[in-house]
Amino acid sequence: MKETDNKTGAPAAGFLRGVWENAGMALVFAAMFAAAAMFVPYFFTVTNMKGLALSVSMVGMGACTMLFCLACGHFDLSIESIVAFSGVLAVVVANALSGSMSSFSSVALGMGAGVLAGTLVGVMNGVIVAKFGINALITTLATMQIVRGMALITSGGKAVGISDENFYRLGLSDLLGVPTPVLITVACFVIFGFLLNRTTFGRNTLAIGGNEQASRLAGIAVDRTKIAIFAMQGMVAGFAGVVLASRLTSGQPNIAQGFALEVISACVLGGVSLTGGVGTMPGVIVGVLIMGMVQNVMNLLAIEAFWQYVARGAILLSAVLFDRWKQRRFHR
Amino acid sequence: MANDSPYLQFRNISKSFPGVKALDGVSFSVREGSVHGLVGENGAGKSTLLKILSGAYAPDSGDMVLGGRPMVFRSTAEAFRNGIAVIYQELQLVPELSVAENLFLGHMPVRGGLLDRRRLREAAAAQLQTIEEGIDPATKVSRLPIAQRQMVEIAKALTRGARVLAFDEPTSSLTAREVAKLFSVIAELKRQGRSILYVSHRLDEIFEICDSATVFRDGRRIETFEDMGGVTRDVLVNRMVGRDIRDIYNYAPRQLHEPVLEASGLAGPGLSEPASFSVAGGEVLGVFGLVGAGRTELLKLLYGAVRKTGGTVRLAGEDVVIRKPADAIGRGMVLCPEDRKDEGIIPIRSVLENLNLSGRLSRGFFIFGDWEGMNAARQIERFRIKTPSPAQLAVNLSGGNQQKVILGRWLSEKVKVLLLDEPTRGIDVGAKSEIYAIMQSLARDGVGIVMVSSDLPEALGVSDRILVMRSGRIVASVDRNDATEEKLLKLALPAGPQAVAS
Numbered sequence: 001m002k003e004t005d006n007k008t009g010a011p012a013a014g015f016l017r018g019v020w021e022n023a024g025m026a027l028v029f030a031a032m033f034a035a036a037a038m039f040v041p042y043f044f045t046v047t048n049m050k051g052l053a054l055s056v057s058m059v060g061m062g063a064c065t066m067l068f069c070l071a072c073g074h075f076d077l078s079i080e081s082i083v084a085f086s087g088v089l090a091v092v093v094a095n096a097l098s099g100s101m102s103s104f105s106s107v108a109l110g111m112g113a114g115v116l117a118g119t120l121v122g123v124m125n126g127v128i129v130a131k132f133g134i135n136a137l138i139t140t141l142a143t144m145q146i147v148r149g150m151a152l153i154t155s156g157g158k159a160v161g162i163s164d165e166n167f168y169r170l171g172l173s174d175l176l177g178v179p180t181p182v183l184i185t186v187a188c189f190v191i192f193g194f195l196l197n198r199t200t201f202g203r204n205t206l207a208i209g210g211n212e213q214a215s216r217l218a219g220i221a222v223d224r225t226k227i228a229i230f231a232m233q234g235m236v237a238g239f240a241g242v243v244l245a246s247r248l249t250s251g252q253p254n255i256a257q258g259f260a261l262e263v264i265s266a267c268v269l270g271g272v273s274l275t276g277g278v279g280t281m282p283g284v285i286v287g288v289l290i291m292g293m294v295q296n297v298m299n300l301l302a303i304e305a306f307w308q309y310v311a312r313g314a315i316l317l318s319a320v321l322f323d324r325w326k327q328r329r330f331h332r
Numbered sequence: 333m334a335n336d337s338p339y340l341q342f343r344n345i346s347k348s349f350p351g352v353k354a355l356d357g358v359s360f361s362v363r364e365g366s367v368h369g370l371v372g373e374n375g376a377g378k379s380t381l382l383k384i385l386s387g388a389y390a391p392d393s394g395d396m397v398l399g400g401r402p403m404v405f406r407s408t409a410e411a412f413r414n415g416i417a418v419i420y421q422e423l424q425l426v427p428e429l430s431v432a433e434n435l436f437l438g439h440m441p442v443r444g445g446l447l448d449r450r451r452l453r454e455a456a457a458a459q460l461q462t463i464e465e466g467i468d469p470a471t472k473v474s475r476l477p478i479a480q481r482q483m484v485e486i487a488k489a490l491t492r493g494a495r496v497l498a499f500d501e502p503t504s505s506l507t508a509r510e511v512a513k514l515f516s517v518i519a520e521l522k523r524q525g526r527s528i529l530y531v532s533h534r535l536d537e538i539f540e541i542c543d544s545a546t547v548f549r550d551g552r553r554i555e556t557f558e559d560m561g562g563v564t565r566d567v568l569v570n571r572m573v574g575r576d577i578r579d580i581y582n583y584a585p586r587q588l589h590e591p592v593l594e595a596s597g598l599a600g601p602g603l604s605e606p607a608s609f610s611v612a613g614g615e616v617l618g619v620f621g622l623v624g625a626g627r628t629e630l631l632k633l634l635y636g637a638v639r640k641t642g643g644t645v646r647l648a649g650e651d652v653v654i655r656k657p658a659d660a661i662g663r664g665m666v667l668c669p670e671d672r673k674d675e676g677i678i679p680i681r682s683v684l685e686n687l688n689l690s691g692r693l694s695r696g697f698f699i700f701g702d703w704e705g706m707n708a709a710r711q712i713e714r715f716r717i718k719t720p721s722p723a724q725l726a727v728n729l730s731g732g733n734q735q736k737v738i739l740g741r742w743l744s745e746k747v748k749v750l751l752l753d754e755p756t757r758g759i760d761v762g763a764k765s766e767i768y769a770i771m772q773s774l775a776r777d778g779v780g781i782v783m784v785s786s787d788l789p790e791a792l793g794v795s796d797r798i799l800v801m802r803s804g805r806i807v808a809s810v811d812r813n814d815a816t817e818e819k820l821l822k823l824a825l826p827a828g829p830q831a832v833a834s
Contacts, residue, residue, distance in 0.1 A: 198699045200692050207689055210678035217637055217675055218689045218741065219661040277680045 056292030073276025087245030090114030118238020126230030171246030209276025417489030602629025604804030618795030732763025
């Protein structure tokens with residue numbers, strides 16, 4: 001393996017190594033982007049770039065915390081239901097409170113309720129996985145269905161329109177021409193990237209994924225770390241749900257189906273290992289961008305939606321095969 | 333029988349793994365109809381050589397000559413087809429299939445596309461007959477005792493017409509009678525003109541059945557004895573170790589201080605009786621016993637890795653409550669676990685991360701500046717950890733260096749009590765002696781050390797005092813000056829006419 005020969009600059013070396021290991025994917029992205037800019041009409045326009053950024057913002061947010069979840073050796077499928085439930089709940093609460101208090105308070109409380117609900121689901125996932133040792137796939141498969149049900153129950157099965165226009169601000173405003181959801185996603189990349197690289201919490205996450213028993217014996221509070229990771233995941237999914245409701249001007253109980261797998265795909269494309277212990281934020285960002293760009297280009301080329309599924313699956317498969325090939329070259 | 337012509341030759345075989353040269357230009361040959369012993373310390377290169385023979389690894393350079401034809405195997409299947417069979421410690425049988433099915437796995441007799449059960453049974457019975465009677469071909473392998481499974485494994489090799497059979501520590505879990513049976517089978521294989529490679533740590537066995545032997549050390553062939561007559565045990569040991577074995581322990585008498593660890597009435601899973609003992613500051617307390625005597629469990633109970641059901645622990649004169657490893661670490665008691673790969677290192681993370689795993693916990697939430705880089709550099713230097721860079725993945729280090737990383741992990745902490753579980757298992761002699769030196773210097777600084785070991789010379793060489801455990805309880809505490817191999821073994825062995833000691 002090529003190593004950065006740097007005796008003391010540890011975090012910097014780690015970052016560089018992260019870039020190196022993902023350089024393959026980053027180059028693929030750069031090549032695809034250049035090709036799209038040259039050959040796909042309308043691709044490299046301000047409007048389309050804005051649309052592209054907006055379309056990856058949801059997956060980007062989810063991928064930040066999914067990175068932690070995968071890095072510690074687990075999964076979270078329930079986020080797609082959390083997105084729907086928190087959106088619905090935020091709208092229902094905000095609508096119910098509007099009139100009885102200031103517009104700002106009712107909207108803030110509604111959004112707070114959505115985020116809090118997501119966090120609580122995350123805590124529940126974390127406690128079941130960490131304390132009772134139930135497989136995360138099964139646990140979150142179950143909570144995914146429970147929470148989807150909650151979304152349908154809360155909304156009566158129909159989209160709930162937002163009555164207070166202040167609620168739209170989160171999703172439909174922009175700053176210097178950049179949509180707010182995109183800014184939020186960028187902020188997530190920065191915050192969670194910092195959390196992963198520059199805090200004991202982040203390093204412990206990777207250690208747990210690398211060898212849980214050794215981590216425990218080294219004094220790491222394994223269970224507490226896992227619960228925190230799932231709680232974070234639930235919180236971010238809840239927040240993403242609120243942003244989405246704001247963009248769509250309604251809370252929709254059936255939205256975001258398949259979102260969890262999209263997020264996981266983006267992470268895997270970005271070199272995150274499904275068995276835990278390996279993952280970097282730069283990698284995840286590249287993964288998210290590739291997924292979004294492929295989708296965007298196919299839309300611009302008016303490729304039928306049915307074929308888009310085929311293409312996305314094929315890209316994911318070739319990415320992991322490429323990754324395996326790269327690793328095999330190093331190890332044998 | 334052409335007893336003098338070499339059937340199998342290794343020519344200049346080298347194999348490197350990241351950071352380690354596992355084999356370095358090894359050449360020797362094995363005659364037809366003879367048993368050739370391979371001896372050497374753990375990590376000397378014997379296993380790597382067998383893996384190259386069996387096609388599991390490809391050599392970086394060099395090749396083998398088999399019956400006059402030079403070759404290198406690219407897969408185990410290819411080696412098998414060419415008449416090579418390696419019989420490993422963990423046997424390679426499918427436990428839920430019958431003996432007969434295992435024998436013919438991959439080339440079962442068929443008739444009209446269907447399995448020909450009768451022919452399978454008959455062929456299996458005929459093959460087994462030549463080796464050991466009394467194994468029913470229809471039995472599931474999982475029902476057979478280890479010794480008989482080994483016979484099935486040998487029979488399986490013979491159904492493929494194996495000309496070369498390599499045995500890797502075949503007697504490690506056999507009783508004396510089963511060993512005798514195995515040796516008579518090996519003698520028969522030899523009489524049939526097959527070439528046998530035999531790897532064992534038990535030198536008595538090497539003298540008993542080998543016609544010739546090759547000694548390995550640090551990946552190199554040190555010497556090949558074509559004739560075992562006149563070779564003594566001391567000569568072999570000397571070649572294996574490469575130095576006088578007595579001085580590797582670095583033992584020097586030390587000043588003992590107040591007790592740093594006092595355990596009384598410790599009870600929990602793995603102990604059949606409450607355990608009480610104490611360790612003084614500056615003392616190295618050995619814990620000796622057979623596998624399964626409860627030594628590892630004792631350490632894990634102390635450390636909080638397994639919840640104890642009773643008893644109290646005092647550290648440096650203070651009562652402490654230890655419910656989880658973090659509690660023990662906070663009080664200055666740390667553990668280097670027995671199973672380095674599963675419980676010690678984080679294989680896919682860097683040396684730097686492995687070194688800082690515990691130290692960073694007490695330094696707050698944020699990681700600023702370059703404390704981690706400096707700490708890692710300091711430990712790498714202090715323990716002379718051989719790694720190309722701190723960013724190297726821990727999995728790529730040799731066993732000895734991995735162990736030093738785990739030791740180094742604890743050295744940014746203020747350690748009062750160091751618990752070591754088999755600290756030198758699978759480590760080459762050079763690294764062993766370095767680890768002993770580290771232990772002695774820590775003890776001189778007043779650290780109390782508890783070292784579990786099943787290596788008797790090591791326990792005798794390093795410890796000030798030795799606790800002997802048997803069937804889940806402490807049966808004796810023997811002072812260094814009163815301890816002999818015989819005495820400790822006698823104490824450790826279960827009463828009654830039992831199996832051989834390991």
